[in-house]
Amino acid sequence: xxxxxxxxxxxxxxxxxxxxxxxxxxxxxxxxxxxxxxxxxxxxxxxxxxxxxxxxxxxxxxxxxxxxxxxxxxxxxxxxxxxxxxxxxxxxxxxxxxxxxxxxxxxxxxxxxxxxxxxxxxxxxxxxxxxxxxxxxxxxxxxxxxxxxxxxxxxxxxxxxxxxxxxxxxxxxxxxxxxxxxxxxxxxxxxxxxxxxxxxxxxxxxxxxxxxxxx
Numbered sequence: 001x002x003x004x005x006x007x008x009x010x011x012x013x014x015x016x017x018x019x020x021x022x023x024x025x026x027x028x029x030x031x032x033x034x035x036x037x038x039x040x041x042x043x044x045x046x047x048x049x050x051x052x053x054x055x056x057x058x059x060x061x062x063x064x065x066x067x068x069x070x071x072x073x074x075x076x077x078x079x080x081x082x083x084x085x086x087x088x089x090x091x092x093x094x095x096x097x098x099x100x101x102x103x104x105x106x107x108x109x110x111x112x113x114x115x116x117x118x119x120x121x122x123x124x125x126x127x128x129x130x131x132x133x134x135x136x137x138x139x140x141x142x143x144x145x146x147x148x149x150x151x152x153x154x155x156x157x158x159x160x161x162x163x164x165x166x167x168x169x170x171x172x173x174x175x176x177x178x179x180x181x182x183x184x185x186x187x188x189x190x191x192x193x194x195x196x197x198x199x200x201x202x203x204x205x206x207x208x209x210x211x212x213x214x215x
Contacts, residue, residue, distance in 0.1 A: 042152040043121035049088040057086050064095060073099050081112055090119035090126075097129050106136045117146075122153050124161075128168050135172065140181065147185060162189060162198035170205035179206065 051057075060083040067076030080096035083089060096112035110133035116126040131146030147165050154161025165185060172178035182202050189195040196215045203212035 040156045041122045042156055043149070045122065046119060051087045051089075053087075057083060060086070061092070064092065068095065068099065073103055077103065077105065077108060081108065081115075084112060084115045088115075088119055090116055090123070093119060094126070097126075101129065101133075106133055109133045110137060121149075122156075124150055124153055124157070124159070124164065127153065128164065131165075132168055132172070135174075135177065135181065140177070144181060144184065147181065148188075151185065151189070160194065160198070162186065162195055163201065166198045166202040166205070169202055175206045178202070179208075 060079045063079035064076045064083060067073065067079060077096060077099045080092050080099065084093035084096050093112050093116035097109055097116055100106075100109035100112055109129065113126060113130035113133055116123065117130050120126050127146050127150040131143045131150065134140075134143035134146060150165065151161035154164060162185060166182060169178040169182055179202065182199055186195040186199045200212040200215050203209065203215075
């Protein structure tokens with residue numbers, strides 16, 4: 001694995017860190033994930049809520065959209081968060097999550113991501129954001145629960161969930177805590193070659209190539 005160590009970072013660009021970057025304009029928010037038959041998805045989708053678009057709700061959407069487009073994210077965040085709460089709208093929850101994360105407002109990101117997961121329980125991005133937010137809050141058990149859910153969703157969609165988790169954890173400032181969580185998930189997955197590869201990807205990203213070579 002020694003010669004391949006630099007190449008292990010490539011999957012981080014392909015599968016990891018999904019959605020963790022700058023705030024995308026409304027027109028380029030995360031695209032719908034590949035369809036999968038309802039019986040294959042691990043979590044039941046909630047029924048569409050009966051919500052009327054009153055003046056206050058419309059105002060929150062407009063403030064959120066205009067604020068995000070103008071770069072006034074501090075104004076956009078509470079507007080999107082309120083819209084997500086009142087309308088039970090995964091779009092508003094996603095926008096609030098991404099903006100809060102971009103601003104480093106972890107508690108707000110956790111609130112928004114929790115709303116996002118409620119309305120889109122089979123969203124890989126929603127589970128990833130909530131897992132990372134819980135990890136940053138020091139709530140390792142809750143983070144583990146979200147990443148387990150992510151793995152179940154990825155498995156149903158035919159994706160490599162462990163590789164996505166490795167990519168997400170690669171940017172975590174607390175490397176030891178991120179690595180401990182990843183080792184737990186790898187062990188629960190059986191520790192096979194693909195699981196060890198995902199672990200090696202994270203180790204290399206954390207400048208722990210020597211440990212990766214021993215896997």
